[in-house]
Amino acid sequence: MAASVYLVGAVFLGALTYLTMKLVIAFKSLIKRNSYFKQFPQNPSNFFVGHLFEYPGPDERGLAFQRDMTGRHPRCSVVWMLQTPMLIVSHPDTVKVILKSSEPKSTRVYNFIRPWIGDGLLTSRGEKWARNRRLLTPAFHFEILKNYVELKNRSADQLLLKFKQCADTGKPFQVFANITMFTLDVILKCAMSYETNCQSQGEKHPYVQAVNQLSELMVGRFFQPWLHSDWLYFLTPSGRKFKKHCDFVHRVAEDIINKRKESIKREGLPNTNRSNRKCLDFLDILLTARDENGQGLSDAEIRDEVDTFLFEGHDTTASAISWALYSIAEHEDVQRRIKEELEELMATKDSTDILWDDLSRLPYLTMVIKEAMRLHSPVPFIQRELTVDTEIDGRIAPAGTMVSIVLYNCHHNPTVWEDSLRFDPDRFLPENLKDRNLYAFVPFSAGPRNCIGQNFAMDEIKIVLARILSKFNIRLDPNHKVAKSESIVMRAENDIQLLVSD
Numbered sequence: 001m002a003a004s005v006y007l008v009g010a011v012f013l014g015a016l017t018y019l020t021m022k023l024v025i026a027f028k029s030l031i032k033r034n035s036y037f038k039q040f041p042q043n044p045s046n047f048f049v050g051h052l053f054e055y056p057g058p059d060e061r062g063l064a065f066q067r068d069m070t071g072r073h074p075r076c077s078v079v080w081m082l083q084t085p086m087l088i089v090s091h092p093d094t095v096k097v098i099l100k101s102s103e104p105k106s107t108r109v110y111n112f113i114r115p116w117i118g119d120g121l122l123t124s125r126g127e128k129w130a131r132n133r134r135l136l137t138p139a140f141h142f143e144i145l146k147n148y149v150e151l152k153n154r155s156a157d158q159l160l161l162k163f164k165q166c167a168d169t170g171k172p173f174q175v176f177a178n179i180t181m182f183t184l185d186v187i188l189k190c191a192m193s194y195e196t197n198c199q200s201q202g203e204k205h206p207y208v209q210a211v212n213q214l215s216e217l218m219v220g221r222f223f224q225p226w227l228h229s230d231w232l233y234f235l236t237p238s239g240r241k242f243k244k245h246c247d248f249v250h251r252v253a254e255d256i257i258n259k260r261k262e263s264i265k266r267e268g269l270p271n272t273n274r275s276n277r278k279c280l281d282f283l284d285i286l287l288t289a290r291d292e293n294g295q296g297l298s299d300a301e302i303r304d305e306v307d308t309f310l311f312e313g314h315d316t317t318a319s320a321i322s323w324a325l326y327s328i329a330e331h332e333d334v335q336r337r338i339k340e341e342l343e344e345l346m347a348t349k350d351s352t353d354i355l356w357d358d359l360s361r362l363p364y365l366t367m368v369i370k371e372a373m374r375l376h377s378p379v380p381f382i383q384r385e386l387t388v389d390t391e392i393d394g395r396i397a398p399a400g401t402m403v404s405i406v407l408y409n410c411h412h413n414p415t416v417w418e419d420s421l422r423f424d425p426d427r428f429l430p431e432n433l434k435d436r437n438l439y440a441f442v443p444f445s446a447g448p449r450n451c452i453g454q455n456f457a458m459d460e461i462k463i464v465l466a467r468i469l470s471k472f473n474i475r476l477d478p479n480h481k482v483a484k485s486e487s488i489v490m491r492a493e494n495d496i497q498l499l500v501s502d
Contacts, residue, residue: 037085039395041073050080058219058486059493063408067420070409075393082225084108086402087392090409092416092437094393098384098403099439099447104129106383106402108228112218113488116246117311118304121452133452135289135297136305139191139282140452145459146356148190152460153353155185156467158199163472163500172477172497175325179464180208180318186460187313191282192306193263194256207252210245211315215487217242253306257299261287282309309453316378317457319489320443321464323376324369326482326496327423328465329474334425338365342470352470354463362462365469367425369461373443375423377408380486382445407442408486416440474498 045051056062069077075091089095104125114123121132138144159182166173181199184207188194198205217238221227233239260283269284280288286302297305328335341364346352382405390397397403412420416437417427426432444451451457468474476482477497485491 034085036396036398037078037087040076040078040087040393040397042078042080043069043072045080048082050082050084052081052223052225055223058223060483062486063484066406066409067412070406070413074413074415084225084402086404087397088404088406088409089392090406090413092410092413092439095405095410095442096437096439096446097390097392098405099442099445099449101390102130102448103384103386103390103403105449106385108385108402109222109383111230112221112228115243116214116218116249117307118300120301120304120308122308122312129449131291132297132301132305135291136282136285136452139280139285140456142455144281145455148456149354149356149359149459149463151189152186152463153467155182155189155199156464158182158185159464160467160471162199163468164502166498167472167500167502170499172480173474173500175322175496175498176318176492177495179322179325180314181205182464183314183318183321183460184208184310186317187310188256190456191309191313192256193260193281193283207249207310210248211311212491214242214245214249215315215489217245219487249307249310250303253303253310256310257283257287257302257306260284312451313453313456316489317460319376319378319491320369320373320457321461322492322496323378323490324372324461324465325468325474325498326476326492327372327375328368328469329476329498331423332475334368334423335469335474338368338465338469341365342466345466346470352467354466358466359459359462362466364425365462365465366458367428369458369465370428370441370443371423371425374411374417374427374441375421376484376490377411378443378490379445379488380408380490381406405442405445408490410439411441411443413440471502473501 043051043054046053054065056065069088070090073088073090076087076089076094078085078087080086089098105123110123117123119128121129121136124132159178162178163173165171178199181201184205185196185199188196188198198207220238221233221242227233227236227238234243264284264287269280269288283306286297286305288296290296328338341362345358345361349355349358384403384405386397386399386401386403388399390399390401411417414420417440439446444454444457475498477499480497481494482496483493485493
């Protein structure tokens with residue numbers, strides 16, 4: 001009996017000693033790690049919760065908080081989520097360090113979106129990301145982009161009917177609701193060869209509703225660290241709702257893929273010799289691409305990329321167009337200058353379509369678009385994770401650091417942008433660009449992991465804005481308050497309403 005008690009005591013003491021040693025090692029590791037981050041600028045924080053409860057929320061108050069933080073710490077700073085540090089970079093010099101590297105997206109953040117868009121270009125890392133980026137780059141060659149101009153104009157035709165209806169009836173035009181359906185129509189037709197009547201369904205379109213819900217749920221989860229664990233999150237009502245919407249968008253993607261496969265089986269692919277490869281769209285390239293080993297993409301990889309591009313190809317572009325319309329409607333002088341530029345262009349044409357060669361003849365409209373993207377930042381932030389110790393602003397951030405490139409902060413940095421809340425397209429005049437750091441304005445990111453579809457998006461934005469403004473006058477509805485909502489993309493809480501006239 002005594003021997004048994006002794007044995008139990010020895011085992012207990014050994015286990016206690018082992019656990020104590022592990023705790024001591026973990027504590028020392030925590031102290032060492034924290035010593036790195038204490039070197040960086042930061043606000044005073046609570047030892048237990050860090051800065052978790054300082055952030056007012058993803059709305060206008062939160063954006064004001066971010067601008068204030070950038071004013072205090074214009075190059076970089078650290079915020080603490082409980083005991084987890086996150087490095088914020090907000091200055092061209094510090095942003096450049098991260099974006100010039102090929103550091104991967106942060107698993108601790110992008111894992112939240114992975115059940116939705118899988119392991120596509122947005123979330124993948126390492127050799128898989130590099131391989132798929134090589135395979136998909138041909139889908140955005142300028143020869144292919146030329147072929148999309150006609151389709152974008154036809155989608156714009158449908159949108160203009162809605163503007164005309166609002167002009168005739170005096171009913172306010174709901175910007176995000178209608179522009180989102182336009183950009184979804186464009187990405188489906190251009191990139192997926194998928195015909196749809198989605199523009200007639202408006203904001204009630206189930207795919208758009210699912211995407212909006214997924215975005216809000218993901219951001220809400222990020223600010224609730226107790227829900228970061230998958231097993232716990234998917235037991236909650238929010239987690240179950242997230243899974244339901246994921247299942248729905250996956251079915252949409254699979255339907256698009258299967259219909260294209262059936263079409264190819266019936267009719268074959270467009271001529272795919274070297275001189276005619278431009279005939280293949282994004283989905284065709286997904287289905288036919290082969291790497292240097294002759295290996296194509298698996299069915300799961302194809303669905304992940306379709307899910308990724310359906311989201312990124314319509315939601316971020318819709319935000320950019322919507323906020324550009326807001327700024328143009330708000331500034332009569334800007335709208336007048338755009339119209340003068342368009343009148344000069346249209347005087348040389350028989351068609352009201354915006355053609356490929358016209359896109360380079362709209363310098364002022366291009367400046368307006370860029371300033372709207374600076375002021376409103378359609379993609380507010382990008383998350384990366386360091387794989388090696390990295391010097392940032394004279395300090396070492398250790399491997400494993402979660403880095404947030406807050407594009408909204410970068411685009412409102414008072415050391416770079418004077419009077420940053422003022423809308424001023426002349427900031428993008430050639431003479432004002434020559435001395436500006438290239439990383440001061442990065443709406444599509446930059447470096448090796450920049451947005452693969454940025455030229456596709458810019459062409460689309462120019463075409464639709466030129467078509468709208470060559471035909472209609474727009475102004476903000478004075479009875480409707482506009483407030484930003486910062487999600488995965490920058491939205492408006494209760495949409496933006498325009499009053500339209502011929």
